[in-house]
Amino acid sequence: MAKYTMVVRSTCIACGACNPVAxxxxxxxxxxxxxxxxxxxQGITEVPEDLVEDLEDAYExxxxxxxxxxxxxxxxxxxxxx
Amino acid sequence: MAYNKVQNATTRTFERTMPYRLFTDPKVLDKEMELIFxxxxxxxxxxxxxxxxxxxxxxxxADNPIIVIRGTDEVLRAFYNVCPHRATKLEKSxxxxxxxxxxxxxxxxxxxxxxxxxxxxxxxxxxxxxxxACLRPVRMxxxxxxxxxxxxxxxxxxxxxxxxxxDRLAKFDFLKDLQFTHRKTRHIKANWKAFVENYLECDHxxxxxxxxxxxxxxxxxQIITCENYSVQGSMxxxxxxxxxxNLDEAExxxxxxxxxxxxxxxxxxxxxxxxxxxxxxxxxxxxxxIVYTYYFREDxxxxxxxxxxxxxxxxxxxxxEDIELVELEQIGFRSRxxxxxxxxxxxxxxxxxxxxxxxxxxx
Numbered sequence: 203m204a205k206y207t208m209v210v211r212s213t214c215i216a217c218g219a220c221n222p223v224a225x226x227x228x229x230x231x232x233x234x235x236x237x238x239x240x241x242x243x244q245g246i247t248e249v250p251e252d253l254v255e256d257l258e259d260a261y262e263x264x265x266x267x268x269x270x271x272x273x274x275x276x277x278x279x280x281x282x283x284x
Numbered sequence: 285m286a287y288n289k290v291q292n293a294t295t296r297t298f299e300r301t302m303p304y305r306l307f308t309d310p311k312v313l314d315k316e317m318e319l320i321f322x323x324x325x326x327x328x329x330x331x332x333x334x335x336x337x338x339x340x341x342x343x344x345x346a347d348n349p350i351i352v353i354r355g356t357d358e359v360l361r362a363f364y365n366v367c368p369h370r371a372t373k374l375e376k377s378x379x380x381x382x383x384x385x386x387x388x389x390x391x392x393x394x395x396x397x398x399x400x401x402x403x404x405x406x407x408x409x410x411x412x413x414x415x416x417a418c419l420r421p422v423r424m425x426x427x428x429x430x431x432x433x434x435x436x437x438x439x440x441x442x443x444x445x446x447x448x449x450x451d452r453l454a455k456f457d458f459l460k461d462l463q464f465t466h467r468k469t470r471h472i473k474a475n476w477k478a479f480v481e482n483y484l485e486c487d488h489x490x491x492x493x494x495x496x497x498x499x500x501x502x503x504x505x506q507i508i509t510c511e512n513y514s515v516q517g518s519m520x521x522x523x524x525x526x527x528x529x530n531l532d533e534a535e536x537x538x539x540x541x542x543x544x545x546x547x548x549x550x551x552x553x554x555x556x557x558x559x560x561x562x563x564x565x566x567x568x569x570x571x572x573x574i575v576y577t578y579y580f581r582e583d584x585x586x587x588x589x590x591x592x593x594x595x596x597x598x599x600x601x602x603x604x605e606d607i608e609l610v611e612l613e614q615i616g617f618r619s620r621x622x623x624x625x626x627x628x629x630x631x632x633x634x635x636x637x638x639x640x641x642x643x644x645x646x647x
Contacts, residue, residue: 215405263384
C-alpha cells in the first residue's frame with residue numbers, strides 16, 4: 203500500500219532522531235526542525251517502497267509524534283493521519 | 285566412595301568457615317556491591333547478540349544500567365545506559381537494533397558511538413554547552429566471544445585477571461562456533477554466596493545429584509584452584525547416555541565446570557558442543573536471581589537438536605537439585621544455631637572463595 207509522510211513542524215523539537223534512521227526521507231532546516239525531503243514537506247509524493255521500513259523506524263522513533271504517515275496524500279479529502 | 289581430589293593453590297587454611305552473618309546482614313551486600321561487583325569483570329553477553337550494525341543489548345552490573353551496542357562503524361562499545369542530561373535510563377528494552385539512541389525524557393539523541401547527536405532543549409548559543417555531553421563509556425573486553433564489562437576504570441585487563449583461564453578455555457575449539465541460544469532466570473531465596481559455595485564442592489553430589497554421579501567418573505573427579513578461578517570435573521563413565529544420546533560418541537567426553545571470581549560459573553557438559561553460564565545477581569542479602577545462559581551452535585531454542593535438549597534436561601535437573609539445598613542453608617544461616625561452619629579436605633575451593641571475600645571486604 204502506498205505511503206505518504208510529512209512532519210508537523212509546530213510540534214517537532216529538533217531532536218535529530220529521524221534523519222539518522224531515514225536519511226533519504228527527512229532532513230533538517232537551519233533551526234534543526236525536521237521536514238520530509240521528498241516534496242518539501244507537502245506529503246503528496248509516494249514514499250518509495252524500499253524506504254518504507256526506514257519510514258516506519260522514523261515514525262516509531264519520533265518522541266513527539268510529529269512525523270505523520272498516511273495511505274493517502276496529505277490534503278486529500280480522505281486523509282486520516284495515523 | 286571417593287571424595288574429590290583437590291589441587292590447592294591457596295596456602296591458607298581455616299578450621300571454620302567465614303561467619304554466617306556475611307550471608308544474612310543487609311549491610312554486607314552494600315559493601316559487596318561497592319568492593320566486589322563494582323570492581324570485577326562481569327559477563328554481560330556474547331558477540332552473536334550484537335553482530336549487526338546498531339544491534340544492542342542492555343544489562344545491569346552492580347545496579348548500574350549498561351548498554352552494549354555495535355556502532356554503525358561496526359565497533360562494539362559499552363556505555364552506562366544513562367542520559368547525561370538528567371540521568372534518565374536511556375534504552376528500556378533488553379535488546380534490539382537502532383541507528384540512534386534516544387532519551388524519552390527530553391528527546392536527547394545519541395549516535396551509536398555514544399556522541400551527542402542533538403539536545404533539543406539546548407539551542408542556539410546554549411548548544412555549545414552540551415557538545416561534550418556524550419554517553420559515559422564502560423570498560424569492555426571480549427574473549428572467546430564472551431563480552432565482559434568492568435565498572436572499575438583501573439581494573440586489570442580481563443585476560444590478566446584470571447590467570448591461565450582463557451588459555452584453558454581456548455582449547456575448546458568448538459567455542460568459536462557457538463551462539464547465544466537461550467537465557468532463563470530463576471529467583472532463589474538465598475544469599476548469592478551460598479550458591480557459589482554449593483557449586484565449588486562436589487561432596488554433596490553423592491547425596492544430592494544421583495544422575496550426575498551416575499554419569500561422571502567420580503573416582504577421578506578433580507577440583508583445581510587457580511588464580512581467581514577454579515575448575516572441577518572428570519570424564520564420563522563408559523556406556524553412559526543422556527536420554528537417547530550415547531556419550532561414548534559425543535563431541536565432549538568430559539565435564540568441565542569453572543568458577544570465576546566473584547559470581548560467574550561457566551560449564552561445559554559431556555555431549556554435543558556446548559557452553560553455559562550461570563550468573564548470580566543479588567536482589568538483596570537473602571534473595572538472588574540466577575541467570576542461566578546456554579550457548580549452542582544454534583541461535584534459538586527451537587532450532588536445537590534432540591541431543592542438545594537432552595543435555596539441557598540433564599543440566600537443569602542438577603541445578604534444580606541444588607536450589608532446595610541452598611535455600612535450606614539460608615534458613616540455617618539466619619538461625620542462632622551456629623556462627624560458622626567447617627571445611628572438609630575436599631572443600632578447598634570454598635576456602636579460596638571465602639579468603640577472597642574476606643580480603644575484598646577487609647574483614
